[in-house]
Amino acid sequence: MKEIELKLQGKIKRLTNRTFKFDERVKEGWFSAVYFLKTREIVRAFKPDNIVTMQFFQKNHAVLCGTDEVIALIKTFADDPESLEIYSLKDGDKIAPFETVLTITGPYQNFGFLEGVIDGILARRTSVSTNVYNVVKAAGQKPVIFMGDRDDHYTQQAGDGYAAHIGGSTAQATHAMNEWWGKKGMGTMPHALIQLFNGDVVEASKAYHAKFPEDDLLVLVDYNNDVITDALKVAREFGDKLKGVRVDTSRTMIDQHFIRHQDVLGTFDPRGVNAPLVFALREALDNEGFQHVKIVVSGGFSEQRIREFEEQHVPVDIYGVGGSLLKIHIGFTGDNVVLNGEPQAKAGRKYRFNERLEKVD
Secondary structure (H helix, E strand, C coil): CHHHHHHHHCCCCCCCCCCCCCCHHHCCCCCCCHHHHHHHHHHHHHCCCCCEEEEEECCCCEECCCHHHHHHHHHHHCCCHHHCEEEECCCCCEECCCCCCEEEEECHHHHHHHHHHHHHHHHHHHHHHHHHHHHHHHCCCCCEEECCCCCCCHHHHHHHHHHHHHHCCCEECCCHHHHHHCCCCCCCCCHHHHHHCCCCHHHHHHHHHHHCCCCCEEEECCCCCCHHHHHHHHHHHHHHHEEEEEECCCCCCECHHHHHCHHHCCCCCCECCCHHHHHHHHHHHHHCCCCCCEEEECCCCCHHHHHHHHHCCCCCCEEEECHHHHCCCCCCEEEEEEECCEECCCCCCCCCCCCCCEECC
């Protein structure tokens, strides 16, 4: 946990609008709630000289993400953005419930129409970064690979991958997920590769290694629903060249190991990737001298499931996690709280000073 905290505190310079591929229709208000657009027109006609302060907050303990994107959005699409005074926390800051994370001061008509867009950016990015942070904590600092490419629309990959990076993930599955922070995607083989070699895991692995000899050889071993048999086959074939095996057994399947050893059934749920299967795989590899081969697990893993594995000291080396990291559970709110230098806000809201906010140039 300490390593993650240090990583989050040691953030690099802010990303700029050169990083983000914004839709130019933001300027037209295409993505803004219509009542914001109508309010902008009313204020232009009747209250053009107003100066408001809008502040943003949420209601959870979280790892903040999306501030760089929001600042770039404001500087790109607000009217006369240089007239605005912005104070913000940074991506990676840990935040408390109701803590002010961002304030914008200036004429309402210049930026108010962006309120909902800002809320949405902060909500999604902070949800993902917080989900990943909690999963990494649950994994006890073991590497976590972000495999969320199939769980949401592809246009979200860059932002989600960056948020996962902020949260502490070790690697991301696609190049797009790494785009904002200058890395490349990481991955080895899908089930499709093994299928193309008629289910022969060894032959598929030979082809992979021949084509990508510089890669760490990490073999998927659940294609035939017999992970121990296939893991030993590839370990015997490749020896020290084999860096790891990945188990991704479907939650509706019972591995052949338990069909051969039915005496253990009845004491646990034998479906999918389960603790006894991983223990048995580790023992089988170790008994043949393959202690160096790491075990990667994937398939429906969440913070709770990882925590259960870690509490049982299941010999997992790396977790691959996807859909559970993309749950949007943190919502942000923007409120106007100051008008022309005086407190003015709806009942129950007020300006909340935060000494941690930094002025944005």
